[in-house]
Amino acid sequence: MPVKVEIPSPLREHTGGKTEVAVSGATVQAALDDLVKQFPTIGPKLFDGGKLRPYINVFVNDEDIRYLDDMQTAVPDGQVVAIIPAVAGG
C-alpha cells in the first residue's frame, strides 16, 4: 500500500485538483520528492533551495515531523503525510 500525501486546497491547482496523492517513499523526504516528481510545479511552493519552506508544517499521522525525525521521519506503507500551512493561531 503506498503512502498518501494530503494536499491542502491552495496547492490543489498543482495536483490537478487532487486532494490526496499516492506516492512511494520510506521517509517524508522521499515521499515529498516523489510528489514533486509527479507534479513538478508544486516543487517551488514547498521547497526553497532544497529546504522545506519555514511556513509549511508536515505531519505524519497527525504528529508534527519536527518532533519526530524531521524530513527523515519514517513513513510506513499506508500512512498519511499531511502538508498544512503553518501561519495560524495566537
Next chain:
Amino acid sequence: MATLDFSTGLRCRVCGKLYPKEAINFCKDDFGPLEADYDYEAVARNITRAKVEKRPKNMWRYRELLPIAGEPTVGPQVGGTPLVKADRLADALGVRNLWIKNDAVNFPTLSFKDRVVSVALSKAREFGMKTVGCASTGNLANSVAANAAAAGLETYILIPSSLERSKILGTSIFGSNVIAVDGTYDEVNRLCTQIALKYGWGFVNVNLRPYYAEGSKTFGFEIAEDLGWRFPQHVVCPMAGGALIGKIHKAFTELNKVGLVSEANTCKMYGAQATGCNPITDAVKTNKERHKPIRKPNTICKSLAIGDPADGYFAAKLIRETGGWAEDVSDEEIIEGISLLARTEGIFAETAGGATVAVARKLIDQGRLPKDEEIVLCITGNGLKTLDALYEAIEAPVNIKPALSEFDSLVGGREPVAV
C-alpha cells in the same frame, strides 16, 4: 460620506506579493503570513488628532488604520481601557515611571481579544460568512463566543481539553459549539486550519487572521494617545502567538507615519513568557533566528501556552531590532506577579499578567529595563478567569464565630476608639 477604508489588500511578509481583501492568511507562493496593507498617505490626509479625539472612547476611533469596509458591525464598544499610572507598583519594583495598560477590563469579555475579534467578525460579516470559529487557549474562545452571540453568528470553538474550567464555562454560556480536543493548543490549531480549509468557515485566527491581528494595534494606539500622543521608552508584553507585541510596535510606527505623533518610534519592546512554554524568549536569549517549538507546554499560564507561535520569528526579530529583551518566569513567580500587581495597584490580572509583572521585575533586576525611564506593562486578561491557578497559593480567610470577642482576639493589641 467619504470612505474610511484605507486598506489596500493583504501583503505577504516574506515576498511582498499583494493579495485582494479575501479570507486568506498565507501567501500561495511561499506560505508566508499575510498582513493588511494601507494607503498611509491617504490616511495621513484624512486623520487628525482632533478628529480622533471627538469620537467615542473605544477602539474604533482609530478606524482609518483598521481593515474594515463600512461601520463595525461587531464589537462597537470594545476598547478604551484605562492606562493606569502605577506608582505603588513602581515603588515595589524600584522604578520611577511605570504605567499599566489594563485590558483586564476590556468589554465585553475582559481581555484584549475583544479587540481582534471585533475586527475579524466585522470582516466575516462583510464576507457574508454565517459560521465562525477559532482555536483558543481561552480568552479568544470567550471573546468569539460572546461577540458572535451578539452578532447572531453560528460558532465552532476548539480548545485544548485541559483549559481552566472558568474559561470553558465562559465560552459555553454564549451558546457556542465548544469542542474540547485532547491535545495541545498547537494540535487544536492545526485541526482548525484543516477545518477552515475544508468548510470555508471564518476562523478568526486562521483564514481571518490578517484582519484579526490588526485589532491588536488599538492597544498601542490607546497607549500613545493616553500618554498625550507620544510613545513610552519601554513596553513589556506577554507573548503567546507573538502577534500582540509586534502590533503594538506597528501601532506606534503607524501613528508617526500618518502624522499623529511627530517623534519617531524608538520604543524598545520586551517579551514575557512562562518558563514552561518559552519558545520565543529562548530564541531571543540564545540568539536563534527561528524558535524551537515546544512539544508539550507545562505551565499554569495556559493563555500563553503556545509551543509553536505563528509570529515567533517576527517577535524575536522585533525584540532584537528595537534593543529590547525577553525573559520567562516560573509558575511561582507568575503567582507572585499576580499578587504583587493586585496588592499594589488593585488590579487582578490573569496568569499572563502575572508573567508580565514577574518578567518586568526580572528585567529590572538584570538592569535590562532602566530604572529611571518610562515603562508600560501590558495587562491583557482578567484574574477572575484563571482562579484555578490560585486556589492553592492564596491563603484562605480567617474563620471566626459572629462574636466581637473573637474579632478582638484576632486584632489583639489594636486600641479601641472612644465614641
